[in-house]
Amino acid sequence: MGNVKVGDEVYFAWYDEPYTVKSGIITEIKCLGDLTYIMIQDSITHGLYMVLLEEIYRTESEIKAVLKREFYAKVNEVKKDIHTLEELLKFMYNNDLTIDEDDGYCVCEERVAVRELAKEICGIELGE
Known part of the structure; x- marks a missing residue:
């Protein structure tokens, strides 16, 4: 800029x-x-x-668009190697997808990837 x-x-x-x-x-x-x-x-x-x-x-909308692209690039990076229910379950087992109650920290990209994959692979809605 x-x-x-x-x-x-x-x-x-x-x-x-x-x-x-x-x-x-x-x-x-x-x-x-x-x-x-x-x-x-x-x-x-x-x-x-x-x-x-x-x-x-x-503008705020300009930076939000950039951040959204970056976020979904990371989500897609997580999703790229997960194609089956077995791979999804192994990923969920090996990664901490919880939200820390004290500070709200989580790996949001992984949570979104798992939510999208559960819908794509199993037809299950996990929520937000």
């Missing part, structure tokens, strides 16, 4: 919380060697984030 300037509102993904979109105002643009970093003040928490230029977007 080019042509950004201090004061522009931009959107970015926060990697501590996968697939979480944040927005903020550019406060500074820094060039370090070949990399351009954008300092962004979060619109909600007012925290400062340093984000690479190529990881910021002008």
Whole structure:
């Protein structure tokens, strides 16, 4: 993304919380060697984030589309080697698909892949 300037509102993904979109105002643009970093003040928490230029977007819908593509690429990577009920059961047995009650952490891509495969292979709806 080019042509950004201090004061522009931009959107970015926060990697501590996968697939979480944040927005903020550019406060500074820094060039370090070949990399351009954008300092962004979060619109909600007012925290400062340093984000690479190529990881910021002008609109929320634009970044959400990118994150959705990345998410389903990972889901499809899980699904690519599972074609039978036996393979699905082995995958489920060997991987922790639970959601941690304390922090809500799970491997969402694996859960979605298993849900889709259960429907495709067995016709079973597992829910969300």
